Structures are given as C-alpha cells and as structure tokens.
Amino acid sequence: MTSATSLTVDTPGTTSAGTTSPWTSPGTSPGTEGSPSARAAAAHAPIPFRRLAWVELTKMFDTRSGFWLLAGIAISALLATAAVVAFAPEESQTFEQFSAAIGMPIAILLPMVAILSVTAEWSQRGTLTTFTLVPHRGRVLLAKAVCAVGVGVVSMGVALAIGALGNVVGTAISGAPTVWDVDAANLATIVLANVLGLMMGFTLGVVLRSSPVAVVGYFVFSLVLPNALFALGMVQEWFADLQPWVDFYFSYTVLFEDVPTGEQWAQIGTSGLLWLVLPLAFGVWRVTRTEVK
C-alpha cells in the first residue's frame, strides 16, 4: 500500500471513549447516559440472552401477520369447541373429542408461527438490522427457538383450557355426564407432539429462509410425504419395517394417540435425529456463515 496520509493519525486500538459524546454537540439534544466514561462502561455490557428472547417475542406479535396468526390459534380453538358443542352427538362430547377438534388447526398453525418467526425477517431483510445489532447469529436463532417453543406450549395450554371449558359447558347444556378421557401423561405427549411439529417448522424456516418455500415444505412433510412413504411401505416390505425408525412424521405422530412404548421413543429419537437435529444443525451453521444483504 502506498504511503498513508493523515487518514492514519491514530494507532489502532485507540478508542475515543475519552472524547465528548457526539450527542452533546451544540444544537443537538443532550445525551442521556451521563459522562462519557459512564457511557463507555455501559456500552461494554454484553446483551443478555433474556433480552434477546424478549425482543424476539415482541417481533412475533408486533406485525399484523404475526398477531393474527397467534390470535388465529385462540379463535380456531374457540370455533372448534363451539362446533363440537353445537354439532357433535351427546355421547361424543368428551374431552378427547374436544381436544382432537382443537388439535387439528393448532397442529397446522403452530409450525407456521415457528416458520414465520425465522423467515419473515429474511424476506423483509430485517436480518440486516438484527445481525448488525447482534452479530452472534446463533444466539438470535436460539432466542427465536425458545420463543417459538414457549409460544407453542402456552397456546397449547390455552387451547386445552378452552377445550376443557367446552367439555364442561357442552355437557352442562346437553345434560350428558362430563367425561375426562384423556390422562395427564397423554396430555403431555400431545403438547410434546405439537412442540416437535413446531420445531419441524422452525427447522424448515432456518434451512430454507423463505416463507412460501418453508410453508410448502411443511405441507410436503406433513401431507404429501406420509402418504408417499405409506404407499412405499405397502409395496416394499423392507421399508415397512424400517419406516418407524427413519420416518419422523410416522413416529412422532404416535404421541398424539398415546404415551409411546420404549421402542417408539427410540424411533422418535432416530427419525428425529434425521429430520430435525441434523437439518437444524446444518441450517444454523449455514445461517452463521451466510452473507447478509
């Protein structure tokens, strides 16, 4: 490089912490951080994780699409409950019926929440600001994952409460006995199943980083592939034996029905490793290295 000029008057490593804050220049509003040294000290406090998580939670709610997606979960739970009360025959008005009716829309909506929590930022190019403020992209993704799972568990709780209420109100109206036919363990596995479905959406969001592509990807995973793989199992016996171990949708949806056996847990583990853990690790690795434009 040719000789440097007055551009290089300071040695690297010198900070301007001792200089006056640019905010206190004449004609501008005064700084609110006190003395420059106090400012420098405050500036060096790292961003705590709970603050990142709080920010990501805000981002999930504060746009119109985000708000209505979450509101949609509560609304669909209410509608499904009302439909069971109104149309289902008396003997079917059990808690299992209510939770099944509510579970359908939720199992579809929660993965969408998780997908959008990641992809909305990439399609709107908000990542430019996010990753400039927080250069550790892995931490941002972890905060998003924590929020998505948190929102998933809370919405499940709300939806099941609505279902329980429906069960009480519905049977009170019809005069039929109130039946609680889902035990606590199965309730827990239902919540877990929804969290796994949500994480599948999250993984697709991280790997594909595009809202429409990831949404389509999720429907391929949850609607197209299960049928295709079922058909494959019908004609190829070797695959029918292998399927529970490698087909994540096949193995994790068992959680909706009942508490899995030890072997079924193992199958959720192996297929989950293939479909969830490995792709997510790959996606996160790529996000941390990719160029943000």
Add this chain to the structure above:
Amino acid sequence: MITLDQLTKRYGDHLAVDDVSFTAAPGRVTGFLGPNGAGKSTTMRMLTGLTRPTDGHALVNGRPYAELPNPGREVGVLLDASAQHAGRTGREVLAIARRTMGLPRARVEETLERVGLTEEEGGQRVRHYSLGMRQRLGIGLALLGDPEVLVLDEPANGLDPAGIRWMRDLLRGFADAGGTVLLSSHLLHEVEVVADDLVVIGRGRIVARGSKAELLESAGTVARSRRTPELVAALHAAGHAATVGTDGLVHSDAGCEAVGDVALAAGLPLAELRPADGAGLEEMFLQLTAAAQRDSVDADPSPTSSDLREGAAA
C-alpha cells in the same frame, strides 16, 4: 475509529474487494467514494460482520465487529434504508432496536425528533414511507445507541436538498464532537462538501486516498489562454499531462507555478491561472474510476491516473 487491513472478498473468480486498507479517524468524516459496483457496500458489510472476508480484517474501536459486546452502542450502521419490515411503524422499528440495546424508553421519541420525523410519521407503517423518510429512520436507527462511530452506505439517497443539507450538518456535528464517520457515495459532490478524508475505490481497489485538501491540491491546475493548442503542446513538451476541457480551459496535473513557468518560457499569454479545486477532483474521480473500470485488475493504470494517484498518495 475504523481500521481496515488488506480486506479482500472473492466471489468465485471475481474479486469484489481487493486488498483494501484504510483508517477512518475520530473527529473526521471519511468519504468512501466509488462508482456503483466498485465494492463499497461489500466492504461495509465486511466491516459490520455481515459478510465474511476472504482475507484481511476490519476493526472497529480496535476490535472485530463480532467481538463488540453491544455493537449498537459503539457503531451506528445504516446499510440499506429499505431493509425494514414494511408492516412495522417507524416507532416500532426503533423500539425493537432500543430494547435490543437496552436503552431507556424515552430514546425512541428523542430519536424520531432528532431525525425530523413527526409523531404522526412515527406511527405510520414503513410501507407508506417515502425513500427520504426511510433514510431518516435508518439514520435514526444508527444514532439510537449514541455510538462513537457511524457507518453509512449512501445515506443521502432519496433525500431532498434540504434533507441533504440537514444530514451534512448532522454528520459534521457528529465528527466535530469526536465521532468517527464513514460515509459512502457514488456522487463526488455529495461527499466532497462534508468529508475531511477521501478514499476512492474502483473495481474493488483503492485508487486514491488522503485528506480532501491533499486530493484537491493534487487535482491540478486550470489555465486559460488565447493560444490553447500551443499551451497544451508546451505543457506536454515539459512533461506534464494537459487536456482541453469542454469549457475550453486547459486542465493540467502540474501545479500553478509550473504551468506559469511553462507559459512564460514559451511566450504564451495567460488570461487565467488557478487550482482546479472541485472541478479537478471531479475530473480525477471520473478518470480514476473509469480507468479502474476499464483496466483489468492486474493491468497498470493509465499514465494519467498513475500520476494522479502518486500525487494523491504522496
């Protein structure tokens, strides 16, 4: 304080940024000039940790960007004013950044006011913002954390003349208070009026850098004579570059004194003799960047730009 050291970015066979080194010092506005596609934005993205350099490194306040514990408090960054969620209001955009940085709540309203967005505009969705309003919001986002360093990519885009004037004053005030400003543009004039130092980049390489005063000095001389062709010939004979501009004036890279001496020795009457100043810098900018765009990366620059480069860097 910003230090770039041999920063290089290669996309396949294409060298987008080639061995770029310079320092932006506190108390000064550093203008980063170059035509579109010269590598300015890629350089700035590498500086702010958004793009991984192929080689070299960039430091902000003596540290790599990714190692700043709370970057927004030390560096205000505006790379693309349009890169905001269109469904959020200006106030919400600032509120999210405020929360990320851990700043007092009141900072959002202060900043809106500081960048000239009214309370009503702050409540509008970014979708409905004009480019000028987005630029103001982006500058507000950069200023929000009360940083010591500003990195702004083409911040004057979309601003009206009053807005450009406002931003110029803001950047001047920021630097005068001890802040470091790195400001990119493809328009020389925009940067020339506010910058203390200039770094000119063409095709990924630095073609000139130095203080504005030095670059203006090196920008040569303008002379007027009734016997224009003879003056040009005399200057060439004396080993100086000389051309006739569209204004009919003789532009030379020699100093005023040298041109005067040549004219006297050749017995040529001069009607006007002065430093080229802004016009010369413009000419130089066009020549340097044109040369950099025309030549292959490894080829020698043309003699004229080489002369100017020596002059600029000396």
